[in-house]
Amino acid sequence: MSASPAPESSRSRLFVTVGRAALFMGALAFVPPALSLAHVAEAKADQNLTNSGVADQTRPASFADLAAKVTPAVVNISSSRKVAESDGAEMPFNFPKGSPFEDLFKQFEEQQGGGHKQMHKAMSLGSGFIIDPAGYIVTNNHVIEDSTDITATLPDGTEYPAKLIGTDPKTDLALLKVEAKKPLPSVPWGDSDKARVGDWVMAVGNPFGLGGSVTTGIVSARSRDIHEGPFDDFLQIDAAINQGNSGGPTFDMSGHVVGINTAIVSPSGGSVGIGFAIPSNLAKTVVAELREKGSIERGWLGVEIQQVTPDLAQGIGLDEPKGALVANIDPSSPAAKADLKPGDVVLAFNGSKVMEMRDLPRLVANADPGSKATLDILRDGHEKEISVEIGKLKPEKVAANDNGDDSGNAGDGSESAVLGAKLAALTPEARQAFNLDDKTKGVVIVDLTEDSPLVDQGLKPGDVIERIGNSDVTEPAEITRLAEAAKKSDKPVLVMLVNRDGRDHFIAVNLKA
Template identity: 60%
Template sequence: MSNAAKGEAASGRHADLFRRTARAALILGGLAIIPPSIALTQMHPANADQPALLQDGRPASFADLAQKVAPAVVNISSTHRMDGSGADGMGPDGPGDLPFAFPPGSPFEEFLRPFLEQHRRGFGQDGQRPVRPRNATSLGSGFIIDPAGYIVTNNHVIEGASEITVTLNDDTELPAKLIGTDPKTDIALLKVETERKLPSVAWGDSDKARVGDWVMAVGNPFGLGGTVTAGIVSARGRDIQEGPFDDFIQIDAAINRGNSGGPTFDLAGNVVGINTAIYSPSGGSVGIGFAIPSNLARDVVAQLRENGTVERGWLGVEIQQVTPDLAQGLGLDEPRGALVANVDPASPAGQAGIEAGDVILGFDGSAVKELRDLPRLVAAAKPGDKAEILVLRGGREQTLNATIGRMENDAVVASAGPAPESSGGIVVSDVLGARLAPLDDTARQRFGLADDAAGVVVADLADNSPLLEQGIRPGDVIVKVGDRLVSKPAEIAEAALKVRDSAKPVLLMLVNRDGRDRFVAVNLKDA
């Protein structure tokens, strides 16, 4: 078996493959059972700051750049203690350490079955295979940011490890201490002790990385050791739904399992990203990798180094994406901003006067172009700081002032959940295709509504109701129509007639389900 094959086989359990609307991203760290230690050729620093360029701007070679930065890139292995219960596939129910394998239906299957059963059970007096703890090792990459021995990697590379070992470019192995982790951004900071100054690399400015710029990745794919690949920045601002602060740089430099935590360099040898995940239906590189931007990572690492933890700002709102229909109903010229679905009255947002139905267009001087901009901006603010928040309310912009709070535990600037799933009344609205009932005791009992619920309940819907297109179903409570609270079914039916015949036939409603509020925009053009 080749070294590459052994390295891949040693990877064992890898991080989860996840799919999002015809996409799949694979976290790059791997889990191996006693993997081989493989190191490649040592590289020495060069004096060139960046590679020579051809007339068309392409690098003539990446060799000088690789020699310059490779000594600061390390291999990371972290030991995990497995209990041997079978959860790792190595217990009585898993394949264990069988000395051979044969295809199903083989003529040897029946002949060897008694031996295999005995092997699986073990030779204990109780007929059960002894439970033996095992060591498993997660393989990944990292890079030195300080000659004193501070090393950056991914949290998922070392998460839950009982022992962490760093292998330098010259094959020196050093035990590493965990300084701190930030699971929300998948970043970890390690420290190794050594009497000599270690080679290090500097942070670059990821905001200056443009689509089409050359980049180079260095890491430890499949446990092979220092490996250099090159490509370009393919896209910016990718959200792969890995966390609340997703803002990945997409690159096409080949990265694979084990590259996790390794750096992406610009042509000057500065770190502009931390390789973290790949799109991979098969598990191997297909030229779509994702790196954490250096400008996000640098601030996280600085806090981990100083405090061992990361402190983030908190606003206290639930927000949702502004869709084209919602934009029209809210009076926006285009979909932009973050629509506030709910506000904690005791939160900084509540104290600042932010209300459900507001559209947050700006935060402390930065534009909020879409929903995911706001959580990152708020999280980056320091607790106690003052922030100006630009909101759209009733078609007019106004500025509110908030004192940013401190995020506790898992609290974040939350996104409202997904649109409600699609499924007697006093008023029947032909425009809405709905039977609307007052929220009385009968309705509360029938639909299991809370005693403090207020508004008008949707009792039934026609098959062609435009409310179905927005995921509204019987039992949902309509709290507001436009910016007006409603308590009578007739109020909603009249508003629907009026909006249908207007120049902008979009009815904006605040709908509550199971105690959660969400805005929907119902297009009544063809109603």
């Protein structure tokens, strides 16, 4: 078997385009290039910081003492995995996908090898850090994912084969174990909740496979959601992190780990000062459970939720946008057994406030399956408490894509001037025209004008309006009457429950706008 590096495209499933820049997750686990490495040197401008009056926050004269203290516990992680030709990793030359050279080389290989598929070994490099002198090492899941061999290399050059204890793809964390004859240097966890925007941090890792490197910067932002998973809560830092830094630690000035470097936003794959680290308070609970059980068990409520927008907040009687709006409930879920209903807004979970939609999945996930929890909810303008027994999270179902067909004729329908919509009752003809089953209830949208406020909310012909506020609707005239009344009121916001392809979601239509 031959060994050849995998091109970056082999990890393309972890690549998300963000405008003209790019978000790299797997890219931080550096894959050595085949021919050459373009070295890009970027000058970093001096920062003029305003003294806030806190003496211990002034810029240190040197980070040397901190670096000397923590770097012995930061390791390089190398891993290998077997790949077939279809992965594109069999090429000893890193030709771009679709290049004519790629086809040429494939023809050459088929002539030489008869066109048979061969297995090759792809190498990946990343970083990690020792959290226990007994040899426990934390890194990113994407650094060692699907690996057959993992090696941890200490700063003094000592290499240890590493055993995989457990992984958690949802938070992109992995725990390794090496066996050493003596206690290894380790670093302690810090409290990421105390990391403030503007605090100094130090990142340590293995950029581009060069070996242990130290960079410094500040915490640029907190609680970043980069849409990589249901538990996104990243620290944003401007300390330079690059490909190969994945899994390395971010330290506070006392040498405690406050984050695990995981992702960057970049137009080129190199650092532009926007990096993301998993906060230590999230990581250490996951790592502790991986160490104890080898896997993660998470709580499950069984609801689909939406963000409460300002218009929705006005329409449902909240003084500000907050909480998580329940759109759908799994009939066999703990939420259904607890009598939670679509339209309820979850404001708190076991006393912890739910300020944004994404707060609720984290709170539920951290609850022990089988435990009792209290939900503070808003229902029909009134707050109440609901008790629920938390279930165990199962693998998620794949969500259906929105491929609705706008074609079809459901009849003339009824015009609503306020909504700029042609609406129709769910007659057999309408159900056939829009492929709606007999269980679907409500009023179907037949057509929309260009300036319809429903267009601004993403609605289209074939969507079914099931409810306006707290009232179920079955006739177009009901919707027209409620819309006209809302427009004349002091709260001209119409909250609708809409069904698309069998899935419900709430929208808020601002009729005044």
